[in-house]
Amino acid sequence: MSEVLEQFSRVAASGRPAALATLVAAAGATPKKAGSTMWVAEDGSPLGSVTIGGCVDARVIEQARAVIASGVPSLLRMSLGDEEAWELGLTCGGRVDVLVQRVNGGDTSDASAAAYRAARATYENGGASVVVAHLDARRERLAIDEEGATVGTLGMPWLDERAREIAAKRLAVGMSSGIEQFTHDGTELSLFFEHLAPPETVVIYGASQVAMSVALFARELGMRTVIVDGREKMANRERFPTADAIHVGMPSELAQQIRATRRTYVVLLAHDYKYDLPVLREVLCSDAGYIGMIGSRRRGASIRAMLEEEGFTTAHVARLRTPIGLSIGAKSAAEIALAIVAEIIAVRQRAAGALPMTQPSAIAASP
Amino acid sequence: MIPERAMEPYSSVIAEHFRRPRNQGPLPNANASAEGVNPLCGDRVRFAVALDEKGTITEARFVANACAICVAAASLLTERVQGVVSTMAREIADDEMLRIVGEGVPTARMKCATLPLETLRRALARL
Numbered sequence: 018m019s020e021v022l023e024q025f026s027r028v029a030a031s032g033r034p035a036a037l038a039t040l041v042a043a044a045g046a047t048p049k050k051a052g053s054t055m056w057v058a059e060d061g062s063p064l065g066s067v068t069i070g071g072c073v074d075a076r077v078i079e080q081a082r083a084v085i086a087s088g089v090p091s092l093l094r095m096s097l098g099d100e101e102a103w104e105l106g107l108t109c110g111g112r113v114d115v116l117v118q119r120v121n122g123g124d125t126s127d128a129s130a131a132a133y134r135a136a137r138a139t140y141e142n143g144g145a146s147v148v149v150a151h152l153d154a155r156r157e158r159l160a161i162d163e164e165g166a167t168v169g170t171l172g173m174p175w176l177d178e179r180a181r182e183i184a185a186k187r188l189a190v191g192m193s194s195g196i197e198q199f200t201h202d203g204t205e206l207s208l209f210f211e212h213l214a215p216p217e218t219v220v221i222y223g224a225s226q227v228a229m230s231v232a233l234f235a236r237e238l239g240m241r242t243v244i245v246d247g248r249e250k251m252a253n254r255e256r257f258p259t260a261d262a263i264h265v266g267m268p269s270e271l272a273q274q275i276r277a278t279r280r281t282y283v284v285l286l287a288h289d290y291k292y293d294l295p296v297l298r299e300v301l302c303s304d305a306g307y308i309g310m311i312g313s314r315r316r317g318a319s320i321r322a323m324l325e326e327e328g329f330t331t332a333h334v335a336r337l338r339t340p341i342g343l344s345i346g347a348k349s350a351a352e353i354a355l356a357i358v359a360e361i362i363a364v365r366q367r368a369a370g371a372l373p374m375t376q377p378s379a380i381a382a383s384p
Numbered sequence: 385m386i387p388e389r390a391m392e393p394y395s396s397v398i399a400e401h402f403r404r405p406r407n408q409g410p411l412p413n414a415n416a417s418a419e420g421v422n423p424l425c426g427d428r429v430r431f432a433v434a435l436d437e438k439g440t441i442t443e444a445r446f447v448a449n450a451c452a453i454c455v456a457a458a459s460l461l462t463e464r465v466q467g468v469v470s471t472m473a474r475e476i477a478d479d480e481m482l483r484i485v486g487e488g489v490p491t492a493r494m495k496c497a498t499l500p501l502e503t504l505r506r507a508l509a510r511l
Binding site: 248269287292296 | 424447448449450
């Protein structure tokens with residue numbers, strides 16, 4: 018569960034109002050990302066990890082108590098001296114903008130609570146959503162999921178529609194939280210789009226040498242990694258020290274158990290019919306955002322033909338990417354892994370210029 | 385269906401039982417089951433049997449993520465043990481299993497053919 022939603026659940030369960038402080042913008046070279054949050058209880062105690070450190074804490078907590086009392090959101094814009102900036106991880110003086118809002122899970126009319134409740138339901142279903150907030154005293158909130166379904170309002174139908182359009186674009190590429198500014202009837206407006214999505218997961222079937230490198234690269238990119246194989250000698254901690262999970266068992270049955278959402282990327286690296294076919298029978302009908310299998314063009318065609326003969330539709334079979342990876346002339350296991358992870362990112366980002374192995378290589382044709 | 389070309393190295397018995405495995409799938413009311421794995425090649429098979437009150441195998445089924453030889457052997461074994469008393473089924477020898485599977489099992493792949501039988505023995509030993 019994402020930190021903010023997990024903490025929201027705890028706050029909602031308490032039945033007491035709390036303040037949610039969200040870093041919406043930071044000017045300067047900061048390791049803190051927009052979307053970092055801190056909860057403050059009525060007595061001023063912070064809940065969860067404090068992402069806004071040092072002297073800013075005191076100001077946020079002070080403001081939080083006022084916001085809890087009034088229910089009116091507030092945007093704290095703090096210019097920092099060099100010393101303060103250093104405490105926050107900024108390399109020099111800058112500015113941080115922190116939105117502080119009251120969230121009362123026990124109050125059915127609380128717009129923020131309703132938005133986070135909707136986002137939590139979407140998250141628990143494996144989906145992503147954004148919670149849109151005004152960057153001023155307005156209390157209206159809007160939650161928008163990947164299907165465009167909304168909960169709440171920003172107060173004006175045209176603004177809700179504009180927010181939906183922006184959210185759709187942001188969600189399509191998995192854009193992290195951030196501010197969107199636009200002009201309407203000569204007035205400049207700013208909204209904060211908070212991205213709430215389950216982590217991306219790469220599920221690797223076949224604990225091969227290439228799999229070891231895929232797991233490392235994916236991990237480096239912030240993705241969860243899950244290794245599946247029938248052999249303990251291959252799928253173990255020694256070979257996959259950073260994997261989030263290692264499953265040894267019947268791969269097809271494990272494929273049934275590992276829920277695949279749009280943020281699940283399935284990579285088949287066994288290079289063996291005995292795992293590839295049974296696993297594909299399970300994952301081709303799943304919601305997985307990427308399904309790739311190592312192997313030649315000829316082998317891929319053969320597997321596709323087999324699956325079609327078994328009754329899989331052309332659309333299902335077309336989801337299978339094989340040969341796997343972007344066309345970068347990969348030779349070694351690590352290079353092949355790099356091509357695979359690059360293809361996953363290209364698919365996620367819908368990068369139009371990326372050249373999959375399944376397409377004739379324009380790079381090879383260039384001088 | 386597996387293309388003809390891919391099946392060329394195997395006997396017609398293996399090809400037939402790999403393409404159309406008999407008694408494949410889980411057996412929810414099993415009295416005994418076991419899972420076997422070849423730790424090197426990764427063949428994995430689960431064999432399950434249901435018995436009547438006299439100890440006769442009334443149903444045998446298997447689930448496998450395994451090579452053609454292993455799948456065919458598991459399929460053939462389910463047919464071989466149907467109606468057999470469990471104590472007799474435990475006595476089936478490797479040689480008989482290899483005869484059932486027929487020609488086309490290279491020496492290096494004998495284990496693929498006997499893995500389902502080994503797994504059945506372990507399942508029956510639990511009774």
